[in-house]
Amino acid sequence: MDALGSYSLLLAFGFCIYAILAALIGHWKQKPLLQQSSERAVVAVTGLVVVATFCLAVLLLRDDFRVAYVASHSNRALPIYFKFAALWSGQEGSLLWWSCLMALFAATAVSVNRRTHPHLMPYAVAMLMTVLGFFLVLNNFVVNPFALLAMQTPHGPQIFSPPDGGGLNPLLQHPAMVIHPPMLYLGFVGFSVPFAFALSALITRTKGEQWIHITRRWTMIAWMFLTIGILLGGRWAYAVLGWGGYWGWDPVENASLLPWLTGTAFLHSVMMQEKRGMMKVWNMVLIFATFLLCIFGTFLTRSGVLSSVHAFAQSAIGPYFSVFLTGLLVLTSAVLFWRLDFLKSENQLDSLASRESSFLFNNLILLASCFAVLWGTLFPLLSEAVRGVKISVGAPYFNKVQIPIGLFLLFLTGVGPLFAWRRTSFDSLKRNFTRPLLFGALVAIVAFLFGARNFYALMTIFLAFFVIGTIAMEFFRGARVIRQKEELGWAGAMVELTRRNTRRYGGYVIHFGIALLFIGFVGNAFGVHEQAEVLPGDEINVRDYRFVIQGIDQDETDNHIASRARIDVYKGGSLLATMEPERRFYKASQQPTTEVAIWPHLSKPLEILRHPNADIYLVFSGMSDDNQRAVIQVYINPLVLWVWLGGVVMVLGTLIALVPSRPPEPGRPLRRRKPAKERHEVAA
Amino acid sequence: MRTKNLKFIGSAVIILGVLAWLGVSGVQESKTYYVTIPELYAKGDAAYDMRLRVAGDVTPGSIRREQGKVYFQLHQEKQTLDVVYVGRDPLPDTFVDNAQAIVTGRYTPERQFVAQQVQAKCASKYEALPPGAKPEQKPSSSY
Numbered sequence: 001m002d003a004l005g006s007y008s009l010l011l012a013f014g015f016c017i018y019a020i021l022a023a024l025i026g027h028w029k030q031k032p033l034l035q036q037s038s039e040r041a042v043v044a045v046t047g048l049v050v051v052a053t054f055c056l057a058v059l060l061l062r063d064d065f066r067v068a069y070v071a072s073h074s075n076r077a078l079p080i081y082f083k084f085a086a087l088w089s090g091q092e093g094s095l096l097w098w099s100c101l102m103a104l105f106a107a108t109a110v111s112v113n114r115r116t117h118p119h120l121m122p123y124a125v126a127m128l129m130t131v132l133g134f135f136l137v138l139n140n141f142v143v144n145p146f147a148l149l150a151m152q153t154p155h156g157p158q159i160f161s162p163p164d165g166g167g168l169n170p171l172l173q174h175p176a177m178v179i180h181p182p183m184l185y186l187g188f189v190g191f192s193v194p195f196a197f198a199l200s201a202l203i204t205r206t207k208g209e210q211w212i213h214i215t216r217r218w219t220m221i222a223w224m225f226l227t228i229g230i231l232l233g234g235r236w237a238y239a240v241l242g243w244g245g246y247w248g249w250d251p252v253e254n255a256s257l258l259p260w261l262t263g264t265a266f267l268h269s270v271m272m273q274e275k276r277g278m279m280k281v282w283n284m285v286l287i288f289a290t291f292l293l294c295i296f297g298t299f300l301t302r303s304g305v306l307s308s309v310h311a312f313a314q315s316a317i318g319p320y321f322s323v324f325l326t327g328l329l330v331l332t333s334a335v336l337f338w339r340l341d342f343l344k345s346e347n348q349l350d351s352l353a354s355r356e357s358s359f360l361f362n363n364l365i366l367l368a369s370c371f372a373v374l375w376g377t378l379f380p381l382l383s384e385a386v387r388g389v390k391i392s393v394g395a396p397y398f399n400k401v402q403i404p405i406g407l408f409l410l411f412l413t414g415v416g417p418l419f420a421w422r423r424t425s426f427d428s429l430k431r432n433f434t435r436p437l438l439f440g441a442l443v444a445i446v447a448f449l450f451g452a453r454n455f456y457a458l459m460t461i462f463l464a465f466f467v468i469g470t471i472a473m474e475f476f477r478g479a480r481v482i483r484q485k486e487e488l489g490w491a492g493a494m495v496e497l498t499r500r501n502t503r504r505y506g507g508y509v510i511h512f513g514i515a516l517l518f519i520g521f522v523g524n525a526f527g528v529h530e531q532a533e534v535l536p537g538d539e540i541n542v543r544d545y546r547f548v549i550q551g552i553d554q555d556e557t558d559n560h561i562a563s564r565a566r567i568d569v570y571k572g573g574s575l576l577a578t579m580e581p582e583r584r585f586y587k588a589s590q591q592p593t594t595e596v597a598i599w600p601h602l603s604k605p606l607e608i609l610r611h612p613n614a615d616i617y618l619v620f621s622g623m624s625d626d627n628q629r630a631v632i633q634v635y636i637n638p639l640v641l642w643v644w645l646g647g648v649v650m651v652l653g654t655l656i657a658l659v660p661s662r663p664p665e666p667g668r669p670l671r672r673r674k675p676a677k678e679r680h681e682v683a684a
Numbered sequence: 685m686r687t688k689n690l691k692f693i694g695s696a697v698i699i700l701g702v703l704a705w706l707g708v709s710g711v712q713e714s715k716t717y718y719v720t721i722p723e724l725y726a727k728g729d730a731a732y733d734m735r736l737r738v739a740g741d742v743t744p745g746s747i748r749r750e751q752g753k754v755y756f757q758l759h760q761e762k763q764t765l766d767v768v769y770v771g772r773d774p775l776p777d778t779f780v781d782n783a784q785a786i787v788t789g790r791y792t793p794e795r796q797f798v799a800q801q802v803q804a805k806c807a808s809k810y811e812a813l814p815p816g817a818k819p820e821q822k823p824s825s826s827y
Contacts, residue, residue, distance in 0.1 A: 242774065243773050243774075244773075348689075349689060349692060352691050352692060352695075357692060360692060360696075361695075361696075361699075364696050364699065364700075365699070368699070368700060368703055372703065372707055375707070379711070379715075380718065389717060389718075390717070390718035391715050391716065391717055391718070392715070392716050392718065392737065393710070393711050393714050393715055393716070394714040394716060395714070396710055396713045396714040397707070397710035397711050397713065397714045397715075398710070399710075400706050400707070400709065400710035400713070401703055401706050401707045401710055404702070404703070404706065405703065408699070529772065531772065531774075591777065591778065592777040593777050594774075594777060619774060621774030621775075622774065622775075624749075631774065633773075633774055
């Protein structure tokens with residue numbers, strides 16, 4: 001198996017080089033057969049990388065501890081789904097996983113577009129394979145996942161198989177960790193497709209916005225996976241790290257946020273290009289930057305350049321990434337500069353109160369946010385380079401800059417979609433915004449009366465409900481028209497409305513998710529944290545909750561030993577739940593961890609519906625010094641659930657926007673069909 | 685047309701200016717100097733005025749818990765540093781004898797480092813070694 005994997009990887013690298021050369025030479029010498037063979041080589045590379053990944057999975061599932069990667073990331077007693085997840089838990093495996101997903105994306109993009117857009121294929125193939133080739137270099141020659149353990153003996157080195165593996169890092173033994181890396185990586189690799197097509201369109205001077213239409217769905221899918229990946233990462237941190245929060249401005253978290261910010265900016269500003277032929281250079285810059293930040297994110301996560309809670313790996317891949325990133329940066333800047341004449345804007349800004357201008361501000365703010373996050377993340381490296389001292393900045397820096405940015409973005413989320421293109425009249429402003437503004441203000445006043453005094457929190461509540469108000473009005477207005485015409489009920493009319501313009505209404509649903517997300521963030525202002533050392537029978541009182549310690553049980557599985565505190569939670573005399581925070585000691589890795597207990601549990605929607613604003617978060621953080629009393633941390637984290645809910649709504653909205661819009665009035669003769677460009681973008 | 689652009693550029697400059705100002709003040713508030721234990725001592729009295737982040741190995745047997753505080757000693761390059769942890773968050777599970785720890789806080793004239801935050805890595809650097817692994821067992825390529 002290990003030999004099969006190794007040789008597949010090596011062969012994949014060979015085919016990858018061939019694909020690049022065949023695509024470029026086939027294009028320059030106008031040899032269609034050679035070009036065609038380059039596209040087939042992409043499929044071959046994909047097949048081989050998939051085989052290699054499959055081999056590593058089999059080695060993990062079979063407990064083949066001769067393989068160094070298996071020995072250091074798995075053990076016999078590890079549950080089977082974690083053995084599979086061990087595939088992307090270490091550096092070697094996760095880089096192979098990157099290649100595997102990248103290859104699948106590349107092969108799909110090539111086979112979908114090769115007939116419809118043959119002129120874009122040569123450079124797109126060459127670019128996709130260059131990126132994949134870089135990762136295959138790492139897989140083959142730098143961090144090979146199939147390396148075997150060997151022992152020096154008097155008779156020379158001998159292959160050696162330890163009786164059991166060192167085990168998976170306990171922090172990674174969590175369900176969110178099984179799906180978080182694949183989602184994040186799908187997001188990262190997904191942006192390679194729009195990147196490659198944009199570059200190819202620029203090099204070949206392809207007319208119009210064709211590359212945007214080809215890659216629109218790819219960009220949205222990549223964006224969606226990135227969103228899911230980031231939120232699952234937050235969920236993992238929340239449920240595993242035990243410090244009561246889900247986002248700590250850790251370098252690795254920031255690394256995943258950076259391409260999300262530029263990607264979001266891109267998704268908005270392409271509409272300017274589709275609708276008005278503006279911002280052509282800017283869109284190129286954004287998609288290039290997004291992809292480079294994806295590579296940069298992988299690099300930060302995997303290289304251990306910056307010390308971080310989850311930079312699990314430290315290794316020699318840093319220089320390779322630096323060279324590759326510099327190469328990409330030079331290439332993209334050169335192509336952009338060389339084709340600058342081709343990207344002239346067709347229109348100019350007409351008014352400050354227009355859709356165009358709201359998009360410009362949206363982009364400005366997202367980019368400022370991205371820059372501020374990047375600056376803070378790289379501050380230790382920059383200060384060391386400039387002043388010779390290593391200085392880091394912490395959460396206060398990030399919060400200070402990012403909270404106002406977030407509020408401004410939320411404001412734009414509300415106003416932007418309702419501004420007309422070119423210019424908006426004062427009357428239409430009044431008509432569109434009076435009610436949502438009143439609605440937002442009303443909710444904020446209610447929150448104030450209930451004791452919320454934090455300025456940022458009140459602002460967020462006001463803006464979030466303002467956004468929700470504008471979205472509700474848009475749905476209501478559209479549905480009212482359809483209801484009258486089609487004689488449908490309200491629900492039916494809303495569905496019909498959404499189906500007629502999925503991109504616009506899907507976008508609104510995403511904005512609604514964003515508003516929910518921000519409502520979730522507000523909870524941070526109202527959390528409490530208490531710590532107590534307790535014996536069975538003791539009580540802890542926090543806010544109006546009463547925690548009664550029932551006892552501490554011991555438990556043991558093949559994989560770990562656990563001690564579990566049983567704690568009854570009361571509110572106003574009635575029992576809400578029994579919560580069981582745990583401490584575990586993992587046998588293979590000889591490491592202790594805490595297993596946080598969170599209520600209401602995500603798998604219990606009824607409890608969530610009845611208690612939508614509370615998250616009770618208990619940590620069994622250890623025994624007291626005399627080893628008699630349990631140290632229990634109690635966190636009350638209001639509104640955290642809304643963060644996850646907002647994420648689900650955002651994904652739902654993206655899925656809606658991915659469905660092709662249905663032309664209006666089915667069954668009746670269609671009216672004059674609009675040209676393709678407009679049909680694509682009747683949307684927001 | 686020009687005035688529209690100027691309006692936009694004007695507002696953009698104001699927004700970016702405010703953000704830059706927030707950024708600079710945020711950096712001032714939270715900047716933390718990474719120093720080694722010898723560098724900390726070399727700073728003399730200047731060390732009392734800055735937020736510091738110091739890394740070292742936890743001296744075995746030095747961890748002592750008293751009245752909600754945790755006392756321990758870090759060592760690095762034969763120099764030692766006495767630390768008291770006063771933060772409210774629980775110490776990480778990886779914080780044990782010989783662990784590599786990073787403490788963030790201030791150094792006081794009582795020759796004690798008051799840490800608000802402690803991060804720790806197991807001596808194995810997260811990558812658990814196979815049991816009984818010896819230094820001479822090096823992974824080698826399979827070809």
